[in-house]
Amino acid sequence: MRKISRRELLRLTGAGGLGMLLGGGTLKWLSPSNVSTSAPAASGMSATGQAVPFYGKHQSGIVTPAQDFLYFAAFDLIATDRDEVRILLQKWSAIAARLQRGETVGDDEGKPLVPPVDTGETIGLHPMSLSLTFGVGPSFFRQKGVNRFGLADRQPEVLSELPPFPGDNLKEEWCGGDICVQACANDPQVAFHAIRNLARVARGAAVLRWTQAGFQRTSTADAAKGTPRNLLGFKDGTANPDTTDNEQMNQVVWVQPDEGPDWMVNGSYMVVRRIQMRIEVWDRTTLQEEENTFGRHRESGAPLGKQNEFDPLDLERKNERGELIIPENAHVRLAFGDGTEKILRRSYSYTNGIDLDTGHLDAGLLFICFQRDPLKQFVPIQQRLAKQDALNEYIVHVGSAVFACLPGAQEGGYLGETLFA
Ligand SMILES: C=CC1=C(C)c2cc3[nH]c(cc4nc(cc5[nH]c(cc1n2)c(C)c5CCC(=O)O)C(CCC(=O)O)=C4C)c(C)c3C=C
C-alpha cells in the first residue's frame, strides 16, 4: 500500500477537514495497531453483535448474512485528480476495517482542544455485524463523456447506465452516484454512524448525493431468522440462491477470472432500485388478488397450489377450470422466466414520512441485488417485470443506480487497489 504523505492529506482535506480532526498530530487513525476499541469485550456478545471481517477475497455485505438495518449512501466525487480518489479509498478502507471491528475512527484521548476524530455515538457499542460495502458507478469513470480521472479505459463494459424501463418514474434525487457505501448492521445507530463518519472524512473529496435508511424484521423479533416479509406482507427472499454454496455464488454473484476486467475479479455488480409501494391501494386488495399478484401464499410463502415455502414453483399446473394456478402475470413467474437469469437479492424496506404529492405514507423497498453481469441478469428480468408484472399496479420505481462493488481488500491493502494498480 502506498503511504499517504501528510502534505497529500492536508491538500485533500483542507484546514477544516481531517487535518483539523487530527489536531495537527500524526496519522494515528490509519494505523491498525493504534486501536481505540470502543466495543466491550467479546464475552457476552450475542451473535448479532459480533464483528464481520472487513478484509478478505470478497467484500462483506454481499453474501454475508443480511443484518437487520441498512443505511445506504451514494456519493459524488468533487476530487479533481486520481490521487485524491485513491487516497479517499485508502482512508475509507482503513476506517471501515476499524468500524467493522467495533472501533471508533480514531483515538480522541488527550486532545480536548480539537474536535473529536469520531462523532462518538457508537462508543461502548458492540460491532453489531456492521458491514461496509463500497462500489463505483459508471460516472466514476466518465462524467458526461469526460475521462475525469484517467480511468475511462478501466470502466467495465457491463457497467453502464441501466436502460429505461416502461413505467419508471425516476427522480434525479434518488438516482446515480459516483461511489456507493452500503452500511448494514444489527443496530441502526451503528449503520448511521458509519456513513456519517465516512462522509465526514471524505470532506473535500466527496459529497453525499442521496441516502436511504432501511430495515427488516429484527433478529430479536424472529430468533429463528425466517425469511423476512416486505411491507406488502409477503415473505421476500425465499427463492434466493444459497449464499453458503460457493459454486452458486461463483455462478451468480462473483466476477470470474475469465470475464474481465481483471481488476473486478472477485467483485460483483450491485443494482439498486428505490421502489415506492402504493400501500393504500394494496391495503384495499383482496387476499386472493394479493396472492395471485405474487404467485405465492401470503401466510406460508409457498408457491400457489403448494404447501411449503421452499416447494419448487410449478409453472405448468392448472386448476379444474384449466387456468394456470400461478397466473401468467404473477411476479414470481415473470421473475423466474425460464430459470436462466439468477440474481442475489439483499433488499430492505424503507419508510420516509409522507409523500407530499399524494398525502400517503411514503414506503417501499430499497431493492438491492448482486450479480456478475447486470446486463445479462437484472436487466432482462426487469424488462419482463416492467412489461407485464401484476405487481406494477402497486409499485413504482422512483430511484435507480448501478455500481461495480470492488473486490475485497487484503490486510495492509485497500479497496480499489486492483483498479489503481
Ligand atoms: C428485477 C428484479 C426484481 C425486482 C425489481 C423485484 C421487485 C420486487 N419484488 C417483490 C417481492 C417478491 N419478489 C419475489 C421473488 C422474486 N423477485 C425477483 C426479482 C425482482 N423483484 C426474483 C428473481 C424473484 C425470485 C423468482 C423465483 O425464482 O422464484 C417474491 C417471492 C418470494 C421470493 O422468492 O423472494 C416476492 C414476495 C417486491 C415487493 C418488489 C418491489 C417492490
Ligand SMILES: [Fe+2]
Ligand atoms: Fe421480486
